Amino acid sequence: MSAKPSIVKGTRDFLPLTMVKRNYIFSTIKNVFEKFGFLPIETPSMEKTETLMGKYGEEGDRLIFRVLNSGDTLKKADTKAFEEENLVRFANSLSEKALRYDLTVPFARYVVQNQNELSFPFKRFQIQPVWRADRPQKGRYREFYQCDADVVGSDSLIYEIELIQIFDEVLSKLGLTDFTIKINNRKILSGIAEVCGESEKLVPITVAIDKLDKIGKEGVVKELVERGISQEAITKIDPLFDLSGNNDEKIKQLEAYLAESEVGLKGIDELKFVLNRIKSLGLDKAKLELEVTLARGLNYYTGAIFEVAANNVKIGSICGGGRYDDLTALFGLKDMSGVGISFGADRIYDVMTELDLFPTELMAATQYLFINFGEKEQDACLNLAKQIRDKNVSCEVYPEAKSMKKQMKYANDRGFPYVILIGDNEMNNDSITLKNMVSGDQDTMSTSEFINQL
Template sequence: MAQKPSIPKGTRDFSPVEVAKRDYIFSTIKQVFQTFGFQPIETPSFENSSTLMGKYGEEGDRLIFKILNSGDYLKKADATLLAEKQSTKVTTQISEKALRYDLTVPFARYVVQHQNDLELPFKRFQIQPVWRADRPQKGRFREFYQCDADVVGSKSLWQEVEFIQLYDTVFSKLGLAGTTIKMNNRKILAGIAEIIGAKDKLIDFTVALDKLDKIGAEGVTNEMISKGISEAAIEKVAPLFSFDGSSSEKLEQLQEMLAGSEEGLQGVQELRFIVEKIDTLGLSSAKLDVDVTLARGLNYYTGAIFEVAAPEGVKMGSIGGGGRYDDLTGIFGLKNMSGVGISFGLDRIYLVLEELNLFDKFEQPRPEVVFINFGDEEALYATKAIKELRAKGIKSELYPDAAKMKKQMNYANKRGIPYVILVGSKEIEANTYTVKNMQSGEQHECSLQELLEVVINS
């Protein structure tokens, strides 16, 4: 017996219902992106390894899927490295390309490559799959979609204000109330590292701090110690583990804590600008919260950083995130190109909507009309009508086989098709159609024009 086929861990098949629900989320996000003035682009599913490697930190580099070179990929590999199983060093010799890890670095590459064709500031959105060699778990997959929006060519903090509004608008349209948009600033984190004497350990400090909600204060402390951050330094930063109060109150506390750091105070000033503007404008369904432990592990962030938490009670990781990256295009040779962007985690948003039963009012695409097939002559007569219906934008289909009537009616019932059209010799002779309303059970004979009116007005 042939072995049952399977798919790789961390990937999924999607049924018609699931695809329809995902498309609903896609279209909602896309519509809001366009309302806010963003333009769509697409980039290849794989990039040159040199484009991706070194842009996400040590942890990110390990999660990038490498693509083996075509043909005899071991031919140019160093035999000594192979014998010694030096996999990291051999990788560069046998793999020149990799699947994209996110959409932001490819976008930076796109901006640099097409800089002469772009009108700045350039506002782009991109909805495409990405791949990460992560450990699969709830809400975390190895293949998943990101929905990104970015602006490059502007240092204005009004862009951050707009992105918070964009998040709020999308979640309002999806009916997802109670999300929390967490916000911090990498300058604040750099200032804290400076104040406690751990400026040279900034990356280790931020990566550990970002895990507070996952491993707790003790876990963060142990990780910092393992990275060479002194206990005295950790003691100074301990108040951050239990920071509370309103966003304005937290900013006042940070103002005092960072009095000795110019960079840290600049971060506080930037956050205060954003918080004050959002307080004035208001949000519909989300709330904004300054979270001083939010770090986000990606090295390219330089200013404001965002992370969106699902409504309270829903056990799910972040469903969105982003931030400002003033130096990202510099890695490809284009200096002084400031950028800021956010991302929606489609797959996690889907799971949250499912858990909260927010797909209740959603209807998957289906035909409005199905014609019963009584034979070739009747099918031809029905197909002529179907052509007219489709020209009017009415989703219509012919049951393909002249099967038993019960089987064809069951098909219509199971798919929830509102109208069944019966065409026999009597209808053909009279040039009419018998329409059955599947909800009420009523049926009547009518002309094609009357059939159109029935379906359109239903």
């Protein structure tokens, strides 16, 4: 007996109704991106391993899915490296390709490779799947979609303001009414490390404090110790865990804390500009909150950092992003500042499902089902179906003259709002009978009257 088929953990099949809902999310995001002047691009699912490695920090590198070399290229594996227990070199000799971890690093490679064909500032959006070798759990998948918007070629803070507005507009249009956009600045984190006398350990500090909401203060302190941060530095960091008040009050506390750090004060100035401009412009549903422990753990961020969470659902962040002044320099193109955001479509889907936010009309992807009474009636249905589709309205003809009970069950299972019946009487009178599947009401009208009201 053959084994029951299954899929890889952390991946999913999507049934038609699920796809309708997912496409609703994608189209909402896409429409807002386009409204702000972003242009669509796509990049390959696979990148060269060297393109991806070393761009996401130590933890990120471990989650990159490598693609095993095939055919004769496997013969080139560095077996000597294996014998010498140099597993990194051995792994690199086995795999020259990897599935993309996110859309940002491939985008940086894209910009460098196509720089002569692009006009800067270049605003792009990209909606494609990414892969991470993570432990599957609620809201965390190994294959999932990201919906990114990025601008490269300008260091203007106007783009931080636009991206915050995009967060607000997209999530508001999707029906979320209680969500928080958290904001910080990597320069502030650099200033904190400088004030603590641990400038050279910025990355381990940011990786640790970024976990505050997951492992708590004690867990962060423990990790800082494990990462070699001195007790004196930890003592200086401690007040930041309890920073309170509104954004203006937090800014004042940070200005005092970072008074001796030039880079830290520059980060505060950038934050003040963005916060003050957003305050004057206003947001629809979002709350904008300064969170000094927000770090996002990715090495390429250099300025603003964003993270968005739905306040009434325990699922982690649903969006994120930040500024990355030096990313394209990794591929040989310097002085190309960039800033971008990413919507986690899968987590947004889970949030909307839990909160029952999908419009009920989405369930009816097709509007009309023709009941099939026989060959003669079927021809009439096909003729009318063409006229309906010419009006850009969706419809379907049941393929066989099965029992009425079976055809109506199909209509209910598929969620058709209306069923059209064309029998002998309707054919003789050039009419149809229209049944409302929600109310159960039936109405007979001429074919021309029906077509005109579409």
